[in-house]
Amino acid sequence: MxxxxxxxxxxxxxxxxxxxxxxxxxxxxxxxxxxxxxxxxxxxxxxxxxxxxMTTDEDEFVYHEMLTHVGMFTHPNPKKVLVVGGGDGGAIREVLKHPSVEKAVLCEIDGRVIDVSREYFPAIAGALSDERVDIQVADGIQHIEAHKGEYDVILVDSTEPVGPAVGLFQKPFYQGIYDALKPDGIMVAQTESPWFNRDLIAQVYQDISSIFPVARLYTASIPTYPSGLWSFTLGSKGKDPLSVDVSEIPELETKYFQPELFHALFKLPRFVEVLTQGE
Ligand code: AAT
CATH class of the missing domain: 2.30.140.10 (Spermidine synthase, tetramerisation domain)
Known part of the structure; x- marks a missing residue:
């Protein structure tokens, strides 16, 4: 049967x-x-x-590419990158596609996520064995506090705002990220669904805009995440992604991201755009 x-x-x-x-x-x-x-x-x-x-073999590329490459291509020369959460290694894999990267730190609170991802998701977690990767099993909030002015790019690849991830969606954490970044540093955080998490997106956008001189919101289609439409919020101390010259973006091996998409990403559907305007 x-x-x-x-x-x-x-x-x-x-x-x-x-x-x-x-x-x-x-x-x-x-x-x-x-x-x-x-x-x-x-x-x-x-x-x-x-x-x-959290991730699947078939659609993980969308989330990991879109969390990573928008910020990485906005930064002129990202050398030292931090991923908070992301124990499956997918964001680290994408970070390492950028030849300028010298060190990629993964700060994941739950070491078991890393071990199990290595065993069951080798195509996602394989990059964790690269010699440029430094794995820290620790709370991202504490790591940020202890590393001031160190990073070029910080990516927040966190679970939904429950349990240990609650603080990763709060203003003091974004201020901590600002302080952990170098003067031209950039952060990108995954910020949930524009259908189901509207208050959260609006709040995070407001918090990041009040800390960083540049804040931008963009979306991508991720079928296995709630509503299938996902948001990412970028904060920059230096360059605005809108001023990036796309003709200078080198071709990387990607399945979702492509240079021509770069500026279009920031032209938001109206029901998402209102979240950046204080609804
Ligand atoms: N790469 C896609 C997978 C994830 S997993 C997010 C990770 O964040 C989890 O492994 C969790 O253990 C870790 N995490 C949670 N809180 C903290 C913290 N305070 N410090 C460090 N790591 C933490 C992301 C899925 C995205 C959304 C799914 N809908």
Whole structure:
């Protein structure tokens, strides 16, 4: 008999996503969260933390490329980069595609996410073995406090604002990032769904605009994340992404990002644009 197994995530109290699965490959309760690896028919392997999809084999490229390359190409010469969270290694893999990078620090609070990603998601986590990578198993908030003026680019690849990630969406953390960046530094944070997290996006945009001279919001399509439309918020101490000359963006091996998309990203759909205008 053909078994019908389905994974359902209740993304809001009233709406969810459901996907047919072949099997559960791994389950663990870590010190910080519950962690599952499941094999879906449509999106390949899926990493689930506390019942929420973090990444899948098939659509991870969108999130990791779009979290990384917009800020990295806005910075004139990113050498030292920090990823907060992101224990699967996908953002680090994209950071290392930039030849200027000398050091990429991963600060992930839950070491078990790193270990399990290495085992079950080698195409995502493989870059963690690169010699330019420095892995710190620690709270991103404390790491930021202890490293003032060190980084060219800081990427916040965090879980939803629950548990240890709550502080990663709050103003003191963004001020800490500002202080941890060099004078022309740039940050990009994943900032959830323009459908389901409107207040959060508006608040984070306001906080980042009040700290950084330049704030920009952009979106990308990520089918396994709530609503399928995702937002990213960029803060810059130096260059405005709108002033980047796209003809100077070198070709990288990417599947979603391309130089011609760069400026179009900041032309937001109106229902998203209002979130930058103090709704
Ligand atoms: N690369 C896509 C996967 C993630 S995972 C986000 C990671 O952030 C998790 O491994 C979690 O353990 C880590 N994390 C949470 N809080 C902290 C903290 N305070 N310091 C350091 N790391 C932390 C992101 C998914 C994006 C959204 C999914 N809808």
């Amino acid at each position: 053909d078994m019908e197994l389905w994974y359902t995530e209740k993304q809001t109290p009233d709406h969810g996503i459901t996907s047919k699965i072949r099997r559960t490959l791994y389950h663990e309760q870590t010190d910080f969260q519950s962690m599952d690896v499941i094999e879906t028919k449509t999106f390949g392997r899926m990493l689930v933390l506390d019942g929420m999809v």
